Amino acid sequence: MTNLLYANDQRGQYPSSLYAQTRQMLDPFPAVKGEVRADVAVIGGGYTGLSAALHLARAGRKVALVEAHRVGFGASGRNGGQMGSGQRQDVDWLEQKLGRDTARRLWNLAEDAKTLVRELAAESGVPVTGGVAHACRTAEEVDHARHLADHLAQHYGYDRVQPLGLTEMAELLGSEAYIGGDIDHGAGHLHPLNLAIGMARLTDQGGAAIFENSPVQRIDHGSSTTKSTVYCLDGNIVCDQVILAANGYLGNLDKRVAARVMPINNYIVATEPLGDRAPEILPSRSAVADTKFVVNYWRMDEERRLIFGGGETVTYRFPNDIAALVRPHLLSVYPQLKEVKLTHAWGGTLAITMNRMPYFARPAPNCLSASGYSGHGLALATLAGKLMAKAIEGQGDGFDAMAAVPTRPFPGGDMLRGPLLVAGMAWYGLRDRVGF
Numbered sequence: 001m002t003n004l005l006y007a008n009d010q011r012g013q014y015p016s017s018l019y020a021q022t023r024q025m026l027d028p029f030p031a032v033k034g035e036v037r038a039d040v041a042v043i044g045g046g047y048t049g050l051s052a053a054l055h056l057a058r059a060g061r062k063v064a065l066v067e068a069h070r071v072g073f074g075a076s077g078r079n080g081g082q083m084g085s086g087q088r089q090d091v092d093w094l095e096q097k098l099g100r101d102t103a104r105r106l107w108n109l110a111e112d113a114k115t116l117v118r119e120l121a122a123e124s125g126v127p128v129t130g131g132v133a134h135a136c137r138t139a140e141e142v143d144h145a146r147h148l149a150d151h152l153a154q155h156y157g158y159d160r161v162q163p164l165g166l167t168e169m170a171e172l173l174g175s176e177a178y179i180g181g182d183i184d185h186g187a188g189h190l191h192p193l194n195l196a197i198g199m200a201r202l203t204d205q206g207g208a209a210i211f212e213n214s215p216v217q218r219i220d221h222g223s224s225t226t227k228s229t230v231y232c233l234d235g236n237i238v239c240d241q242v243i244l245a246a247n248g249y250l251g252n253l254d255k256r257v258a259a260r261v262m263p264i265n266n267y268i269v270a271t272e273p274l275g276d277r278a279p280e281i282l283p284s285r286s287a288v289a290d291t292k293f294v295v296n297y298w299r300m301d302e303e304r305r306l307i308f309g310g311g312e313t314v315t316y317r318f319p320n321d322i323a324a325l326v327r328p329h330l331l332s333v334y335p336q337l338k339e340v341k342l343t344h345a346w347g348g349t350l351a352i353t354m355n356r357m358p359y360f361a362r363p364a365p366n367c368l369s370a371s372g373y374s375g376h377g378l379a380l381a382t383l384a385g386k387l388m389a390k391a392i393e394g395q396g397d398g399f400d401a402m403a404a405v406p407t408r409p410f411p412g413g414d415m416l417r418g419p420l421l422v423a424g425m426a427w428y429g430l431r432d433r434v435g436f
Contacts, residue, residue, distance in 0.1 A: 004249055004263055004349050005068050005215060008318040012069050012213045017346040018270040018307065019077060019193035024125075026197045028070065029204075032214040032235035038064035040392060041230045041239040043216050043253070045069075046076030047378065048370055049245030050199040051116075051385025057206035059393055064237045065208055066230065068215035072196025074249055078348030079378060080268065080297045080309045081192045082132055082287045083117055085184050086110045088356045088376035090148055091156065098405065100155075105401050107156055112398075113383035114186070120382065121190055124198020127302075131286035132187035135169060135178035141291050142180035149182055160186030173288060174280035177333045181291075189287035189299045192378065199382075216246075219253060221364035228366055243388050244369035247381070248351035254363045259409035261351045261359055261372040265316060268309040269326045270344040271337065275304060278336055282306075295375060296329050306330075306337070318347040350375060353407050358384065360403035368392070368399070372407070 005011075012028075014020035040056055042049045045067030053065040067073065087094065087106050094103035121128050136142045142165075149161040163182045170176045172183065204210055214232040219242060222228040230237040244254060248263035274281070282288070287299035296310035310329035319325050322345035331338060353359050353372035358380055360370045368391060370384035384402070391399040 002316045003251065004316060005251070007316055008347060009069070009073075014070060014073060014193070015078060015346045015348070016344065017078060017193075017268070018301075018305065018344040019191060021344070022191070023193045024197050026071070026200060029210040029212040032066060032211045032232040032237065034235045036064050036209070036211075036235060036237045038062045038209070038237055038239045040064070040241045040243060041066065041228070041237040042243045042245055043230065044074075044245035044247065044249070045071035045196075045200065045210065045212070046074050046245065046247065047196060047199070047381040048247065048385045049243065050196060050203050051120075051382045052243050052245060052389045053208040053210070053385070054199060054203040054206055055386045055389035056392065057203060057208035059389065061392070063208035064211065064239065065203065066211045066214040066216060066232055066237065068213070068249065070212050071200040071210065072193050075247060075348050075350045075377065076196045076381070077193035078268070078346060079192050079350070080287070080289075080307065081189045081299060081378070082289060082297060083114055083128070083188045083190065083378045084132055084289075084376055085114065085158070085160075085187050087380070088358070088374045092148065092151065102401075102404075104156065106405070107158075109383065109398055109401065110380065113379035116386060117195070117379050117382050120199055120202070121195055123202055124195060126190055126194045126198055128188045128190045129285055129287075130188045131183055131185055131284060132189065133164070133169070133172055133183040133286050133288045134181045135173065135288055135290040136181040137178060137291055139179065145180070145182045158186065160184055172282070172284065172286060173333070174278065174282060175333050178290065183286055187287075191301075216253060219367075222366055224365060240366060241392050242364070242367040244363065244367065244371070245385065247371040247373070247377075248349040250371060254369065256363055257359065257361060257369050257371060260353055260407050262353070262410055263316070263349050263351050265313055265318065265347050265349055266309060266375075267311045267318075267322050267326050267345070267347045268307060269323050269330065269342045270308075271306045272341045272343050273303045273305050274340070277340070278334070281334060296333065298330075298333070305343075306334070316349075322347055350377070354410060355405075355407060357405050357407065358402065359407045360384070360387075360399060360405075362403070370402070
C-alpha cells in the first residue's frame with residue numbers, strides 16, 4: 001500500500017504552494033523523544049487535530065499532538081480555502097435519507113462550524129472574505145439551486161443564499177461557462193495554511209505539547225483501566241484517550257476507519273498577480289465551486305492571483321506537470337487567461353466516504369475518530385476537533401449526532417481502495433467531460 005505521507009512530499013517540508021510561500025512564520029516544534037505522558041494523544045496536525053488539542057488544552061487537559069511533518073502539512077494547508085455552508089450533502093438529500101429533524105440538527109452543527117472558524121481566524125489574524133458561489137452547468141441544476149435557496153430560507157431560517165441566472169452568474173464570474181446557480185453570502189474563503197498555523201500557535205499558547213516530524217507507527221489501545229500507547233519513530237506517548245485526526249493520511253492505523261475513508265488527490269494552480277488584466281474576473285472577490293463531480297473551484301487572493309483547483313488522476317502519485325493538468329480546466333472557464341503565467345502548482349490528499357458525509361466513530365473504548373470530509377472540510381474538520389474534545393469532556397451530543405450518520409465501507413474495504421480509485425476517478429472524470 002502506498003505510504004501517502006511520503007509518496008509525493010519531502011519529510012518535514014511544506015509543498016511548493018502559494019500558501020507555503022505566503023504563510024505566517026512558525027518555528028518548528030520538536031519531535032517525540034522517549035516517553036511522553038498525556039491525558040490525550042492527538043494524531044494529526046491539521047484542522048481536526050489542532051482544534052481538538054486547542055479545546056482540550058483550554059479545558060485543562062494535558063494534551064500531546066503528533067504530526068508526521070509540519071502542522072497544516074496535509075489537506076488543511078493545501079485546500080481551496082473555501083468555507084462552505086451546511087454539510088457536504090444538501091439538506092434535501094439529508095431530509096430524504098435521515099429525516100427533517102436530523103437534517104436540521106446537522107445543518108445547525110455546520111453553522112456552528114462556520115462560527116468557530118471565524119472566531120479562530122479572528123484570534124489568528126487571518127482575514128475571511130465573504131461569499132461562495134455555486135456555478136451550475138444544466139437547467140436542472142439551476143432549478144435545484146433555486147429550490148434549495150427557497151427551502152433553506154423557509155425551513156431553516158437561512159436567507160443568505162441568492163439564486164443567480166445566466167447573466168448574473170456571468171457578471172459575478174467574468175465568464176459565460178455556466179448558466180446560473182447561486183451565491184451564499186454567509187460562506188467565505190481564507191488563506192487555509194495561515195488558519196492552521198494560527199490554530200497551532202493558539203494551541204501551543206494554550207498549553208498543549210505539539211510534536212512535529214513524529215509519524216505514528218502503531219497504537220496499542222488500552223481499556224477503562226489501562227493506558228493507551230501511541231508509538232512514534234523515536235518515542236511514544238502514554239495516554240488515557242486517543243484522537244485520530246489524520247484523514248487521508250491515516251494509513252493502516254485503524255482498519256475499520258480506513259475501510260470507510262478513501263484518500264484521493266486534487267490539484268491547484270495559482271496565477272501571477274493579474275493586476276489590471278481581466279478586471280471582469282471575480283470583481284466582488286467571491287469564491288466559486290462548480291457542480292462537476294471532480295469539482296473546479298477558484299478564488300482571488302488579496303494580490304489578485306487566481307487560485308484555481310481541478311483535475312483528476314487515477315494514481316496516488318502526483319503528475320510530473322501539475323500545471324499542465326489543471327491549466328485546461330482553468331482555461332475552460334477563463335480562456336482570456338491563456339497567456340497568463342502560472343507561478344505555483346501543487347497537489348494534496350483529501351479523503352472521501354461512500355456517502356460524502358464525514359465519518360465519526362469510536363474505534364476503541366478510549367479512542368475517537370473523525371475524517372472523510374469529502375472536499376467540505378475547512379469548517380467541518382475544525383468543528384470535528386471541538387466535538388471530539390467535548391465528547392472527552394463528557395458532552396458528546398454533537399459528536400454522537402455526526403456519528404449516527406451511517407457510513408458504509410467501500411467494497412473490499414481498505415484492500416481495494418486503490419483499484420476503486422482508478423475505476424471511480426476514470427468514470428467520474430468521463431462523466432464530467434461528456435456532461436452528464
